[in-house]
Amino acid sequence: MKLSVNIEIGLTHLLSRKRQTLVASLGVTVGIAMYIFMNSLTLGVNRYSDNAIFKNAPHLRVYKEDEMSKPISGGSSSGSASGGLPVIVNPKISNTSLNLVNPLKLLKDIQSQKGITAAAAYVTANLFYTNGKSQVNGVASGVNILEANAMFNIESTMIDGDLRSLVNTPNGILLGVGIVNKLNIKLNDNINVISSVGVVKLMKVVGIFKTSFAITDKTKSYVSLATAQQLLGQGPNYVTDIYVNVATPALAPSFVPLLQNLTGYTVEDWMVANETAVAGSKIRGIMLGGISWAILLVAAFGIYNILNMTITQKLNDIAILKATGFSGRDVIRIFVLEALIMGFIGTCLGVALSLVPTTALAHIYIGADIGYFPIRFEPSIALKGAIIGMIVTFCAGYIPARRAAKVDPLAIFRR
Protein backbone atom coordinates (compact mmCIF):
# COMPACT_ATOMS: atom_id res chain seq x y z
CA MET A 1 0.00 0.00 0.00
CA LYS A 2 2.74 2.36 1.03
CA LEU A 3 4.79 1.39 -1.97
CA SER A 4 1.93 1.71 -4.36
CA VAL A 5 1.32 5.38 -3.59
CA ASN A 6 5.00 6.08 -4.31
CA ILE A 7 4.68 4.19 -7.58
CA GLU A 8 1.52 6.10 -8.41
CA ILE A 9 3.19 9.46 -7.85
CA GLY A 10 6.24 8.41 -9.89
CA LEU A 11 4.11 7.18 -12.76
CA THR A 12 1.99 10.32 -12.75
CA HIS A 13 5.14 12.44 -12.97
CA LEU A 14 6.38 10.40 -15.91
CA LEU A 15 3.06 10.37 -17.72
CA SER A 16 2.52 14.08 -17.34
CA ARG A 17 5.83 14.65 -19.15
CA LYS A 18 5.65 11.95 -21.78
CA ARG A 19 8.06 13.66 -24.15
CA GLN A 20 10.80 14.17 -21.58
CA THR A 21 10.36 10.61 -20.38
CA LEU A 22 10.64 9.33 -23.91
CA VAL A 23 13.71 11.42 -24.72
CA ALA A 24 15.52 10.25 -21.59
CA SER A 25 14.55 6.67 -22.34
CA LEU A 26 15.76 6.95 -25.92
CA GLY A 27 19.12 8.11 -24.62
CA VAL A 28 19.39 4.87 -22.71
CA THR A 29 18.11 2.98 -25.75
CA VAL A 30 20.93 4.24 -27.93
CA GLY A 31 23.46 3.64 -25.16
CA ILE A 32 22.37 0.08 -24.54
CA ALA A 33 22.03 -0.74 -28.23
CA MET A 34 25.54 0.55 -28.89
CA TYR A 35 26.88 -1.28 -25.87
CA ILE A 36 25.41 -4.58 -27.01
CA PHE A 37 26.46 -4.01 -30.60
CA MET A 38 30.03 -3.05 -29.75
CA ASN A 39 30.47 -5.96 -27.39
CA SER A 40 28.89 -8.43 -29.80
CA LEU A 41 31.33 -7.12 -32.39
CA THR A 42 34.30 -7.59 -30.06
CA LEU A 43 33.14 -11.06 -29.08
CA GLY A 44 32.46 -12.11 -32.67
CA VAL A 45 35.78 -10.84 -34.01
CA ASN A 46 37.72 -12.26 -31.08
CA ARG A 47 35.98 -15.58 -31.46
CA TYR A 48 36.84 -15.57 -35.14
CA SER A 49 40.49 -14.74 -34.54
CA ASP A 50 40.74 -17.35 -31.77
CA ASN A 51 39.20 -19.92 -34.06
CA ALA A 52 41.71 -18.96 -36.72
CA ILE A 53 44.46 -19.68 -34.21
CA PHE A 54 42.89 -22.98 -33.24
CA LYS A 55 42.78 -24.11 -36.87
CA ASN A 56 46.49 -24.70 -36.63
CA ALA A 57 47.45 -24.56 -33.00
CA PRO A 58 46.09 -26.55 -30.08
CA HIS A 59 44.96 -25.01 -26.81
CA LEU A 60 47.95 -26.64 -25.10
CA ARG A 61 51.13 -28.23 -26.38
CA VAL A 62 53.24 -30.70 -24.39
CA TYR A 63 56.81 -30.98 -25.64
CA LYS A 64 60.37 -31.46 -24.54
CA GLU A 65 62.20 -28.17 -24.26
CA ASP A 66 65.76 -27.99 -25.58
CA GLU A 67 68.21 -28.17 -22.69
CA MET A 68 71.32 -26.05 -22.68
CA SER A 69 74.59 -27.60 -21.53
CA LYS A 70 75.75 -26.38 -18.12
CA PRO A 71 79.09 -24.62 -17.83
CA ILE A 72 81.71 -26.84 -16.24
CA SER A 73 83.62 -25.16 -13.46
CA GLY A 74 86.75 -26.75 -12.12
CA GLY A 75 85.30 -29.24 -9.69
CA SER A 76 83.54 -26.69 -7.53
CA SER A 77 79.85 -26.12 -7.62
CA SER A 78 80.15 -22.46 -6.64
CA GLY A 79 81.94 -21.50 -9.85
CA SER A 80 85.43 -20.68 -11.01
CA ALA A 81 85.93 -17.82 -8.58
CA SER A 82 86.14 -20.22 -5.64
CA GLY A 83 89.55 -21.46 -6.71
CA GLY A 84 88.93 -24.12 -9.32
CA LEU A 85 90.44 -23.80 -12.73
CA PRO A 86 88.57 -21.39 -14.98
CA VAL A 87 87.08 -23.41 -17.77
CA ILE A 88 85.87 -21.77 -20.95
CA VAL A 89 82.51 -23.13 -21.84
CA ASN A 90 80.39 -22.83 -24.91
CA PRO A 91 76.78 -23.67 -24.05
CA LYS A 92 75.04 -25.83 -26.59
CA ILE A 93 71.77 -27.65 -26.87
CA SER A 94 72.60 -30.81 -25.02
CA ASN A 95 69.65 -33.11 -25.45
CA THR A 96 70.07 -35.63 -28.17
CA SER A 97 66.41 -36.28 -28.82
CA LEU A 98 63.13 -34.41 -28.49
CA ASN A 99 61.34 -37.67 -27.85
CA LEU A 100 58.72 -37.81 -25.10
CA VAL A 101 59.28 -40.99 -23.12
CA ASN A 102 56.41 -43.49 -23.24
CA PRO A 103 54.11 -41.25 -25.27
CA LEU A 104 51.17 -43.62 -25.42
CA LYS A 105 50.85 -43.76 -21.64
CA LEU A 106 51.22 -39.96 -21.45
CA LEU A 107 48.50 -39.58 -24.05
CA LYS A 108 46.16 -41.87 -22.10
CA ASP A 109 46.90 -40.06 -18.84
CA ILE A 110 46.19 -36.71 -20.42
CA GLN A 111 43.00 -37.91 -22.09
CA SER A 112 41.67 -39.19 -18.76
CA GLN A 113 41.98 -35.73 -17.15
CA LYS A 114 38.82 -33.77 -16.44
CA GLY A 115 38.07 -30.84 -18.75
CA ILE A 116 40.22 -32.13 -21.61
CA THR A 117 38.26 -32.73 -24.79
CA ALA A 118 40.92 -34.06 -27.14
CA ALA A 119 44.60 -35.01 -27.20
CA ALA A 120 46.75 -36.17 -30.08
CA ALA A 121 50.36 -37.30 -30.49
CA TYR A 122 52.40 -35.39 -33.05
CA VAL A 123 55.71 -36.03 -34.75
CA THR A 124 57.00 -32.97 -36.53
CA ALA A 125 59.50 -33.49 -39.33
CA ASN A 126 61.25 -30.86 -41.44
CA LEU A 127 61.60 -32.00 -45.03
CA PHE A 128 61.70 -31.24 -48.73
CA TYR A 129 58.94 -32.15 -51.15
CA THR A 130 60.44 -32.90 -54.55
CA ASN A 131 58.97 -33.61 -57.93
CA GLY A 132 61.60 -33.96 -60.60
CA LYS A 133 63.69 -30.82 -60.32
CA SER A 134 61.22 -28.74 -58.29
CA GLN A 135 61.82 -28.70 -54.59
CA VAL A 136 59.76 -27.16 -51.83
CA ASN A 137 60.76 -27.23 -48.20
CA GLY A 138 58.21 -27.64 -45.48
CA VAL A 139 57.03 -29.36 -42.37
CA ALA A 140 55.18 -32.64 -42.13
CA SER A 141 53.04 -33.45 -39.14
CA GLY A 142 52.88 -37.13 -38.37
CA VAL A 143 49.53 -37.73 -36.74
CA ASN A 144 46.68 -40.09 -36.25
CA ILE A 145 44.66 -38.13 -38.79
CA LEU A 146 41.31 -38.88 -37.12
CA GLU A 147 42.51 -37.51 -33.77
CA ALA A 148 43.96 -34.45 -35.48
CA ASN A 149 40.76 -33.94 -37.42
CA ALA A 150 38.80 -33.99 -34.17
CA MET A 151 40.99 -31.14 -32.97
CA PHE A 152 41.44 -28.96 -36.00
CA ASN A 153 38.58 -29.98 -38.28
CA ILE A 154 41.01 -30.57 -41.13
CA GLU A 155 38.17 -32.05 -43.11
CA SER A 156 36.59 -28.62 -43.54
CA THR A 157 39.69 -27.37 -45.36
CA MET A 158 39.97 -30.32 -47.76
CA ILE A 159 39.48 -29.31 -51.38
CA ASP A 160 40.39 -32.62 -53.00
CA GLY A 161 40.70 -36.24 -51.93
CA ASP A 162 39.71 -37.65 -48.58
CA LEU A 163 41.66 -37.39 -45.36
CA ARG A 164 40.49 -40.87 -44.34
CA SER A 165 42.58 -42.42 -47.10
CA LEU A 166 45.62 -41.44 -45.03
CA VAL A 167 44.60 -44.20 -42.62
CA ASN A 168 44.48 -46.84 -45.33
CA THR A 169 47.38 -45.71 -47.50
CA PRO A 170 50.68 -46.32 -45.64
CA ASN A 171 52.65 -43.89 -47.83
CA GLY A 172 49.85 -41.37 -48.26
CA ILE A 173 50.32 -37.63 -47.74
CA LEU A 174 47.92 -34.67 -47.42
CA LEU A 175 49.46 -31.59 -49.01
CA GLY A 176 48.77 -27.90 -48.72
CA VAL A 177 47.44 -26.38 -51.93
CA GLY A 178 50.49 -24.10 -52.26
CA ILE A 179 52.88 -27.08 -52.42
CA VAL A 180 50.68 -28.81 -54.98
CA ASN A 181 50.75 -25.74 -57.22
CA LYS A 182 54.49 -25.26 -56.91
CA LEU A 183 55.26 -28.90 -57.67
CA ASN A 184 52.68 -28.91 -60.47
CA ILE A 185 51.06 -32.14 -59.34
CA LYS A 186 47.53 -33.37 -58.76
CA LEU A 187 45.67 -35.88 -56.62
CA ASN A 188 47.04 -39.45 -56.69
CA ASP A 189 50.40 -38.29 -58.11
CA ASN A 190 53.56 -39.52 -56.43
CA ILE A 191 56.23 -37.22 -55.00
CA ASN A 192 59.55 -37.75 -53.28
CA VAL A 193 60.06 -36.52 -49.75
CA ILE A 194 63.52 -35.99 -48.27
CA SER A 195 63.77 -35.52 -44.54
CA SER A 196 66.29 -33.45 -42.59
CA VAL A 197 68.13 -36.62 -41.61
CA GLY A 198 68.38 -37.78 -45.21
CA VAL A 199 65.63 -40.38 -45.40
CA VAL A 200 63.94 -40.42 -48.80
CA LYS A 201 60.41 -41.75 -49.26
CA LEU A 202 58.07 -41.97 -52.20
CA MET A 203 54.64 -40.63 -51.13
CA LYS A 204 51.25 -40.63 -52.80
CA VAL A 205 49.12 -37.47 -52.67
CA VAL A 206 45.78 -38.63 -51.21
CA GLY A 207 44.36 -35.25 -50.35
CA ILE A 208 44.81 -31.52 -50.81
CA PHE A 209 43.78 -28.92 -48.24
CA LYS A 210 43.49 -25.18 -48.32
CA THR A 211 43.52 -23.10 -45.17
CA SER A 212 43.51 -19.34 -45.52
CA PHE A 213 47.06 -19.07 -44.27
CA ALA A 214 49.37 -18.86 -47.25
CA ILE A 215 52.36 -19.93 -45.18
CA THR A 216 50.56 -23.06 -44.02
CA ASP A 217 49.33 -23.93 -47.48
CA LYS A 218 52.84 -23.57 -48.89
CA THR A 219 54.65 -25.70 -46.32
CA LYS A 220 52.39 -27.98 -44.36
CA SER A 221 51.57 -31.62 -44.96
CA TYR A 222 50.02 -34.42 -42.96
CA VAL A 223 51.38 -37.94 -42.93
CA SER A 224 50.74 -40.91 -40.67
CA LEU A 225 52.62 -41.17 -37.39
CA ALA A 226 54.63 -44.17 -38.65
CA THR A 227 55.70 -42.35 -41.81
CA ALA A 228 56.94 -39.37 -39.88
CA GLN A 229 58.82 -41.62 -37.48
CA GLN A 230 60.45 -43.39 -40.43
CA LEU A 231 61.34 -40.06 -42.05
CA LEU A 232 63.19 -39.10 -38.89
CA GLY A 233 64.78 -42.53 -38.68
CA GLN A 234 63.09 -43.26 -35.37
CA GLY A 235 61.16 -46.14 -33.93
CA PRO A 236 57.41 -46.42 -33.31
CA ASN A 237 57.65 -44.86 -29.83
CA TYR A 238 58.99 -41.56 -31.08
CA VAL A 239 56.61 -38.64 -30.42
CA THR A 240 57.72 -35.01 -30.21
CA ASP A 241 54.53 -33.22 -29.20
CA ILE A 242 51.22 -33.95 -27.59
CA TYR A 243 48.51 -31.49 -28.61
CA VAL A 244 45.73 -31.00 -26.08
CA ASN A 245 42.38 -29.28 -26.42
CA VAL A 246 40.27 -28.25 -23.44
CA ALA A 247 36.58 -27.47 -23.15
CA THR A 248 37.04 -23.72 -22.60
CA PRO A 249 40.02 -22.25 -24.48
CA ALA A 250 40.11 -19.22 -22.19
CA LEU A 251 40.88 -21.49 -19.24
CA ALA A 252 43.78 -23.24 -21.01
CA PRO A 253 46.48 -21.52 -18.87
CA SER A 254 45.02 -23.09 -15.74
CA PHE A 255 45.77 -26.55 -17.16
CA VAL A 256 49.47 -25.77 -17.61
CA PRO A 257 50.65 -26.66 -14.07
CA LEU A 258 48.39 -29.72 -14.00
CA LEU A 259 49.80 -31.15 -17.23
CA GLN A 260 53.33 -30.16 -16.30
CA ASN A 261 53.06 -32.17 -13.10
CA LEU A 262 51.42 -35.04 -14.91
CA THR A 263 53.94 -35.33 -17.74
CA GLY A 264 57.10 -33.70 -16.45
CA TYR A 265 57.55 -31.93 -19.80
CA THR A 266 57.13 -28.33 -20.83
CA VAL A 267 53.52 -27.25 -21.43
CA GLU A 268 52.68 -24.17 -23.43
CA ASP A 269 49.20 -22.70 -23.70
CA TRP A 270 47.90 -20.94 -26.79
CA MET A 271 47.87 -17.53 -25.15
CA VAL A 272 51.61 -17.73 -24.58
CA ALA A 273 52.21 -19.13 -28.05
CA ASN A 274 50.10 -16.38 -29.68
CA GLU A 275 50.81 -13.36 -27.54
CA THR A 276 50.33 -10.87 -30.36
CA ALA A 277 46.92 -12.23 -31.25
CA VAL A 278 45.85 -12.23 -27.60
CA ALA A 279 47.14 -8.68 -27.18
CA GLY A 280 45.19 -7.74 -30.32
CA SER A 281 41.92 -8.99 -28.90
CA LYS A 282 42.64 -7.23 -25.64
CA ILE A 283 43.17 -3.93 -27.43
CA ARG A 284 39.97 -4.41 -29.44
CA GLY A 285 38.10 -5.21 -26.26
CA ILE A 286 39.37 -2.14 -24.43
CA MET A 287 38.77 0.16 -27.37
CA LEU A 288 35.23 -0.91 -28.16
CA GLY A 289 34.43 -1.34 -24.47
CA GLY A 290 35.60 2.21 -23.82
CA ILE A 291 33.46 3.60 -26.60
CA SER A 292 30.38 1.69 -25.48
CA TRP A 293 30.84 2.79 -21.86
CA ALA A 294 31.21 6.39 -22.98
CA ILE A 295 27.92 6.18 -24.87
CA LEU A 296 26.26 4.56 -21.87
CA LEU A 297 27.52 7.34 -19.61
CA VAL A 298 26.12 9.99 -21.94
CA ALA A 299 22.77 8.23 -21.73
CA ALA A 300 23.02 8.16 -17.95
CA PHE A 301 23.69 11.88 -17.94
CA GLY A 302 20.52 12.34 -19.95
CA ILE A 303 18.51 10.69 -17.19
CA TYR A 304 20.43 12.54 -14.50
CA ASN A 305 19.75 15.82 -16.24
CA ILE A 306 16.06 15.29 -16.75
CA LEU A 307 15.55 14.15 -13.17
CA ASN A 308 17.54 17.07 -11.88
CA MET A 309 15.35 19.40 -13.88
CA THR A 310 12.19 17.67 -12.71
CA ILE A 311 13.25 18.00 -9.11
CA THR A 312 14.04 21.67 -9.50
CA GLN A 313 10.61 22.21 -11.05
CA LYS A 314 8.92 20.17 -8.37
CA LEU A 315 10.43 21.63 -5.23
CA ASN A 316 6.93 22.73 -4.16
CA ASP A 317 5.51 19.27 -4.68
CA ILE A 318 8.34 17.70 -2.76
CA ALA A 319 7.79 20.14 0.09
CA ILE A 320 4.08 19.30 0.11
CA LEU A 321 4.76 15.57 0.10
CA LYS A 322 7.15 15.95 3.00
CA ALA A 323 4.70 18.14 4.91
CA THR A 324 1.92 15.61 4.48
CA GLY A 325 4.02 12.81 5.87
CA PHE A 326 6.33 11.44 3.20
CA SER A 327 9.79 10.73 4.57
CA GLY A 328 13.05 11.44 2.78
CA ARG A 329 13.24 7.76 1.90
CA ASP A 330 9.84 7.92 0.21
CA VAL A 331 11.01 10.85 -1.89
CA ILE A 332 14.15 8.95 -2.92
CA ARG A 333 11.98 5.95 -3.82
CA ILE A 334 9.71 8.07 -5.99
CA PHE A 335 12.50 9.61 -8.03
CA VAL A 336 14.69 6.50 -8.24
CA LEU A 337 11.61 4.66 -9.43
CA GLU A 338 11.10 7.25 -12.15
CA ALA A 339 14.72 6.80 -13.22
CA LEU A 340 14.38 3.02 -13.20
CA ILE A 341 11.19 3.11 -15.26
CA MET A 342 12.86 5.34 -17.85
CA GLY A 343 15.90 3.08 -17.70
CA PHE A 344 13.77 -0.02 -18.10
CA ILE A 345 11.90 1.32 -21.11
CA GLY A 346 15.19 2.45 -22.62
CA THR A 347 16.88 -0.86 -21.93
CA CYS A 348 14.10 -2.94 -23.48
CA LEU A 349 14.07 -0.76 -26.58
CA GLY A 350 17.87 -0.82 -26.62
CA VAL A 351 18.03 -4.61 -26.62
CA ALA A 352 15.52 -4.64 -29.47
CA LEU A 353 17.39 -1.92 -31.35
CA SER A 354 20.72 -3.73 -31.02
CA LEU A 355 19.26 -6.52 -33.16
CA VAL A 356 19.26 -4.17 -36.15
CA PRO A 357 23.01 -3.53 -36.57
CA THR A 358 24.01 -7.02 -35.44
CA THR A 359 21.75 -8.81 -37.90
CA ALA A 360 22.57 -6.32 -40.65
CA LEU A 361 26.29 -6.89 -40.17
CA ALA A 362 25.81 -10.64 -39.88
CA HIS A 363 24.38 -10.57 -43.41
CA ILE A 364 27.41 -8.88 -44.95
CA TYR A 365 29.48 -11.38 -46.93
CA ILE A 366 33.21 -10.92 -46.41
CA GLY A 367 34.52 -13.86 -48.38
CA ALA A 368 37.51 -16.15 -47.92
CA ASP A 369 37.08 -18.56 -45.05
CA ILE A 370 35.39 -15.88 -42.92
CA GLY A 371 32.21 -16.09 -44.95
CA TYR A 372 29.73 -13.77 -43.32
CA PHE A 373 30.83 -11.11 -40.87
CA PRO A 374 31.56 -12.90 -37.60
CA ILE A 375 28.92 -11.25 -35.43
CA ARG A 376 25.66 -12.43 -33.98
CA PHE A 377 23.21 -11.30 -31.33
CA GLU A 378 24.64 -12.57 -28.05
CA PRO A 379 21.94 -13.04 -25.38
CA SER A 380 24.58 -13.09 -22.64
CA ILE A 381 25.87 -9.68 -23.74
CA ALA A 382 22.32 -8.36 -24.03
CA LEU A 383 21.69 -9.49 -20.46
CA LYS A 384 24.92 -7.91 -19.28
CA GLY A 385 24.04 -4.70 -21.13
CA ALA A 386 20.57 -4.67 -19.58
CA ILE A 387 21.97 -5.15 -16.06
CA ILE A 388 24.60 -2.46 -16.56
CA GLY A 389 21.95 -0.17 -18.04
CA MET A 390 19.74 -0.59 -14.99
CA ILE A 391 22.65 -0.05 -12.58
CA VAL A 392 23.74 3.07 -14.42
CA THR A 393 20.21 4.51 -14.48
CA PHE A 394 19.83 3.68 -10.80
CA CYS A 395 22.92 5.74 -10.02
CA ALA A 396 21.80 8.50 -12.37
CA GLY A 397 18.48 8.58 -10.51
CA TYR A 398 19.81 8.16 -7.01
CA ILE A 399 22.06 11.22 -7.00
CA PRO A 400 19.34 13.78 -7.82
CA ALA A 401 16.82 11.83 -5.72
CA ARG A 402 19.03 12.25 -2.68
CA ARG A 403 19.07 15.96 -3.33
CA ALA A 404 15.26 15.90 -3.47
CA ALA A 405 15.13 14.01 -0.17
CA LYS A 406 17.14 16.75 1.47
CA VAL A 407 14.73 19.48 0.39
CA ASP A 408 13.68 21.41 3.47
CA PRO A 409 9.94 22.09 3.14
CA LEU A 410 10.29 25.12 5.39
CA ALA A 411 12.69 26.79 3.01
CA ILE A 412 10.04 26.40 0.31
CA PHE A 413 7.06 27.53 2.41
CA ARG A 414 8.87 30.57 3.80
CA ARG A 415 9.53 31.95 0.34
Place this chain on the structure above:
Amino acid sequence: MEKEIVLNTSKIGKFFYDPIEFKALDDITFEAYKGEFLTLIGKSGSGKSTLLYILSTMDTEYEGELFIDGKKITGQKQDNLAKIRNENIGFVFQFHYLLPEFSCLKNIMIPALKLGKFSREEIEEQAYSRLKMLDMTDQALKPASKLSGGQQQRIAIARALINNPKIIMCDEPTGNLDTKNTQIVFDIFQQIAHELGQTIIAVTHDTDFAKASDRTIELADGKIISHGKK
Protein backbone atom coordinates in the same frame (compact mmCIF):
# COMPACT_ATOMS: atom_id res chain seq x y z
CA MET B 1 -16.89 20.44 29.94
CA GLU B 2 -13.42 19.06 30.69
CA LYS B 3 -10.93 20.44 28.22
CA GLU B 4 -8.61 17.89 26.65
CA ILE B 5 -5.14 19.12 25.68
CA VAL B 6 -3.98 17.98 22.24
CA LEU B 7 -0.93 20.15 21.86
CA ASN B 8 1.22 22.00 24.34
CA THR B 9 4.60 23.66 24.35
CA SER B 10 7.04 24.40 27.07
CA LYS B 11 9.35 27.39 26.88
CA ILE B 12 9.97 27.26 23.15
CA GLY B 13 12.69 29.57 21.88
CA LYS B 14 14.15 29.98 18.47
CA PHE B 15 17.16 31.80 17.13
CA PHE B 16 17.93 32.90 13.62
CA TYR B 17 21.60 33.33 12.89
CA ASP B 18 21.48 34.72 9.41
CA PRO B 19 22.22 37.57 8.80
CA ILE B 20 22.71 38.33 12.51
CA GLU B 21 21.81 36.46 15.67
CA PHE B 22 18.24 37.22 16.40
CA LYS B 23 15.80 35.69 18.84
CA ALA B 24 12.63 35.03 16.88
CA LEU B 25 10.73 33.23 19.65
CA ASP B 26 11.18 33.46 23.38
CA ASP B 27 9.59 31.42 26.14
CA ILE B 28 6.51 30.30 24.27
CA THR B 29 4.32 28.17 26.52
CA PHE B 30 0.70 27.48 25.69
CA GLU B 31 -1.86 24.70 25.23
CA ALA B 32 -4.33 23.94 22.49
CA TYR B 33 -7.47 21.99 23.32
CA LYS B 34 -9.51 19.43 21.47
CA GLY B 35 -12.14 20.96 19.24
CA GLU B 36 -10.71 24.43 19.59
CA PHE B 37 -10.48 26.95 16.79
CA LEU B 38 -7.31 28.78 17.75
CA THR B 39 -5.78 31.68 15.85
CA LEU B 40 -2.26 33.09 16.15
CA ILE B 41 -1.99 36.76 15.34
CA GLY B 42 0.74 39.33 15.46
CA LYS B 43 2.47 41.85 13.34
CA SER B 44 4.74 40.84 10.52
CA GLY B 45 7.97 39.55 12.07
CA SER B 46 6.34 38.72 15.41
CA GLY B 47 7.29 35.06 14.97
CA LYS B 48 3.81 33.61 14.44
CA SER B 49 4.73 31.70 11.27
CA THR B 50 8.00 30.55 12.81
CA LEU B 51 6.01 29.19 15.74
CA LEU B 52 3.58 27.41 13.44
CA TYR B 53 6.41 25.66 11.63
CA ILE B 54 7.82 24.46 14.94
CA LEU B 55 4.38 23.21 15.96
CA SER B 56 4.09 21.48 12.59
CA THR B 57 7.20 19.40 13.49
CA MET B 58 8.88 20.47 10.25
CA ASP B 59 11.25 22.82 12.05
CA THR B 60 13.34 20.90 14.53
CA GLU B 61 15.92 23.50 15.49
CA TYR B 62 14.51 25.16 18.58
CA GLU B 63 14.80 25.25 22.35
CA GLY B 64 12.14 24.01 24.72
CA GLU B 65 9.74 21.14 24.23
CA LEU B 66 6.73 20.33 22.11
CA PHE B 67 4.10 17.74 22.99
CA ILE B 68 1.32 16.47 20.77
CA ASP B 69 -1.36 14.40 22.46
CA GLY B 70 0.87 14.17 25.52
CA LYS B 71 3.74 12.61 23.56
CA LYS B 72 7.03 14.42 23.40
CA ILE B 73 7.88 15.43 19.84
CA THR B 74 11.12 17.29 20.48
CA GLY B 75 14.16 15.22 19.54
CA GLN B 76 12.41 12.61 17.38
CA LYS B 77 13.97 11.43 14.13
CA GLN B 78 12.93 12.95 10.78
CA ASP B 79 11.27 9.78 9.48
CA ASN B 80 9.26 9.47 12.69
CA LEU B 81 8.21 13.08 12.43
CA ALA B 82 7.02 12.45 8.87
CA LYS B 83 4.86 9.65 10.21
CA ILE B 84 3.49 11.83 13.01
CA ARG B 85 2.62 14.57 10.51
CA ASN B 86 0.94 12.05 8.27
CA GLU B 87 -1.26 10.75 11.08
CA ASN B 88 -1.89 13.70 13.35
CA ILE B 89 -1.49 16.93 11.46
CA GLY B 90 -3.26 18.34 8.44
CA PHE B 91 -1.90 21.37 6.61
CA VAL B 92 -3.51 24.24 4.80
CA PHE B 93 -1.13 26.78 3.31
CA GLN B 94 -1.60 30.27 2.04
CA PHE B 95 -0.70 29.23 -1.49
CA HIS B 96 -2.79 26.06 -1.51
CA TYR B 97 0.13 23.91 -2.81
CA LEU B 98 -1.71 21.11 -4.52
CA LEU B 99 0.12 18.65 -6.77
CA PRO B 100 -0.76 20.03 -10.21
CA GLU B 101 -0.53 16.77 -12.20
CA PHE B 102 -3.04 14.97 -10.04
CA SER B 103 -6.80 15.21 -9.98
CA CYS B 104 -8.40 16.89 -6.96
CA LEU B 105 -9.53 13.50 -5.72
CA LYS B 106 -5.99 12.08 -5.92
CA ASN B 107 -4.61 15.13 -4.15
CA ILE B 108 -6.97 14.47 -1.30
CA MET B 109 -6.28 10.75 -1.28
CA ILE B 110 -2.46 10.84 -1.29
CA PRO B 111 -1.87 11.39 2.47
CA ALA B 112 -4.34 8.59 3.22
CA LEU B 113 -2.72 6.25 0.70
CA LYS B 114 0.56 7.04 2.38
CA LEU B 115 -0.91 6.24 5.81
CA GLY B 116 -2.15 2.95 4.40
CA LYS B 117 -4.78 2.38 7.06
CA PHE B 118 -7.67 1.83 4.68
CA SER B 119 -8.11 0.22 1.30
CA ARG B 120 -8.09 2.37 -1.82
CA GLU B 121 -11.87 2.07 -2.20
CA GLU B 122 -12.49 3.17 1.39
CA ILE B 123 -10.11 6.10 0.97
CA GLU B 124 -11.88 7.16 -2.20
CA GLU B 125 -15.18 7.05 -0.36
CA GLN B 126 -13.77 9.12 2.48
CA ALA B 127 -12.34 11.63 0.02
CA TYR B 128 -15.76 11.99 -1.60
CA SER B 129 -17.40 12.55 1.75
CA ARG B 130 -14.91 15.37 2.48
CA LEU B 131 -15.60 16.85 -0.93
CA LYS B 132 -19.31 16.69 -0.23
CA MET B 133 -18.85 18.48 3.05
CA LEU B 134 -16.97 21.24 1.20
CA ASP B 135 -19.48 21.23 -1.65
CA MET B 136 -16.82 20.33 -4.20
CA THR B 137 -18.01 16.92 -5.42
CA ASP B 138 -18.39 18.04 -9.02
CA GLN B 139 -14.73 19.11 -9.21
CA ALA B 140 -13.35 15.78 -8.01
CA LEU B 141 -11.85 14.54 -11.26
CA LYS B 142 -10.54 17.85 -12.56
CA PRO B 143 -6.79 18.39 -12.48
CA ALA B 144 -5.89 20.54 -9.47
CA SER B 145 -4.29 23.20 -11.66
CA LYS B 146 -7.60 23.94 -13.40
CA LEU B 147 -9.38 25.21 -10.26
CA SER B 148 -9.79 28.74 -8.95
CA GLY B 149 -7.94 29.88 -5.86
CA GLY B 150 -10.89 29.47 -3.51
CA GLN B 151 -11.66 26.04 -4.90
CA GLN B 152 -8.02 24.98 -4.56
CA GLN B 153 -8.06 26.15 -0.95
CA ARG B 154 -11.10 24.00 -0.25
CA ILE B 155 -9.38 20.98 -1.87
CA ALA B 156 -6.37 21.67 0.36
CA ILE B 157 -8.67 21.65 3.38
CA ALA B 158 -10.20 18.37 2.25
CA ARG B 159 -6.70 16.95 1.95
CA ALA B 160 -5.84 18.18 5.44
CA LEU B 161 -8.92 16.39 6.77
CA ILE B 162 -8.51 13.05 5.03
CA ASN B 163 -6.60 11.25 7.78
CA ASN B 164 -8.83 12.64 10.55
CA PRO B 165 -5.87 14.43 12.10
CA LYS B 166 -6.12 15.73 15.63
CA ILE B 167 -4.79 19.10 14.58
CA ILE B 168 -5.15 21.15 11.43
CA MET B 169 -2.56 23.84 10.96
CA CYS B 170 -3.12 26.74 8.64
CA ASP B 171 -0.72 29.40 7.48
CA GLU B 172 -2.72 32.42 6.32
CA PRO B 173 -5.51 30.17 5.02
CA THR B 174 -7.48 33.15 3.75
CA GLY B 175 -4.45 35.22 2.78
CA ASN B 176 -5.27 35.51 -0.88
CA LEU B 177 -8.99 34.81 -0.91
CA ASP B 178 -11.80 37.28 -1.44
CA THR B 179 -14.39 38.00 1.25
CA LYS B 180 -16.84 35.42 0.00
CA ASN B 181 -14.31 32.62 -0.07
CA THR B 182 -12.90 33.74 3.27
CA GLN B 183 -16.34 33.35 4.78
CA ILE B 184 -16.70 29.88 3.25
CA VAL B 185 -13.33 28.79 4.66
CA PHE B 186 -14.20 30.25 8.05
CA ASP B 187 -17.48 28.40 8.19
CA ILE B 188 -15.76 25.17 7.27
CA PHE B 189 -13.24 25.66 10.08
CA GLN B 190 -15.98 26.32 12.56
CA GLN B 191 -17.72 23.16 11.47
CA ILE B 192 -14.53 21.08 11.66
CA ALA B 193 -13.67 22.30 15.13
CA HIS B 194 -17.09 22.20 16.70
CA GLU B 195 -18.77 19.30 14.94
CA LEU B 196 -15.82 17.01 14.25
CA GLY B 197 -13.85 17.96 17.37
CA GLN B 198 -10.59 18.59 15.52
CA THR B 199 -8.29 21.35 16.69
CA ILE B 200 -7.46 24.17 14.33
CA ILE B 201 -4.41 26.33 14.75
CA ALA B 202 -4.38 29.11 12.19
CA VAL B 203 -1.87 31.86 11.66
CA THR B 204 -3.57 34.93 10.27
CA HIS B 205 -3.25 38.67 10.03
CA ASP B 206 -6.94 39.04 9.30
CA THR B 207 -8.26 40.44 12.61
CA ASP B 208 -11.92 39.87 11.74
CA PHE B 209 -11.13 36.24 11.06
CA ALA B 210 -9.23 35.99 14.36
CA LYS B 211 -11.93 37.72 16.37
CA ALA B 212 -14.52 35.24 15.22
CA SER B 213 -12.39 32.25 16.27
CA ASP B 214 -12.62 30.57 19.67
CA ARG B 215 -9.39 31.95 21.03
CA THR B 216 -6.64 34.21 19.78
CA ILE B 217 -3.05 34.14 20.92
CA GLU B 218 -1.22 37.32 20.11
CA LEU B 219 2.51 37.45 19.58
CA ALA B 220 4.83 40.41 19.53
CA ASP B 221 8.59 40.29 19.14
CA GLY B 222 8.68 36.56 19.68
CA LYS B 223 6.70 36.61 22.94
CA ILE B 224 3.10 35.83 23.74
CA ILE B 225 1.46 39.03 24.85
CA SER B 226 -2.07 37.72 25.11
CA HIS B 227 -3.40 34.18 25.61
CA GLY B 228 -6.83 35.49 24.86
CA LYS B 229 -8.52 33.18 27.37
CA LYS B 230 -12.26 33.22 26.94
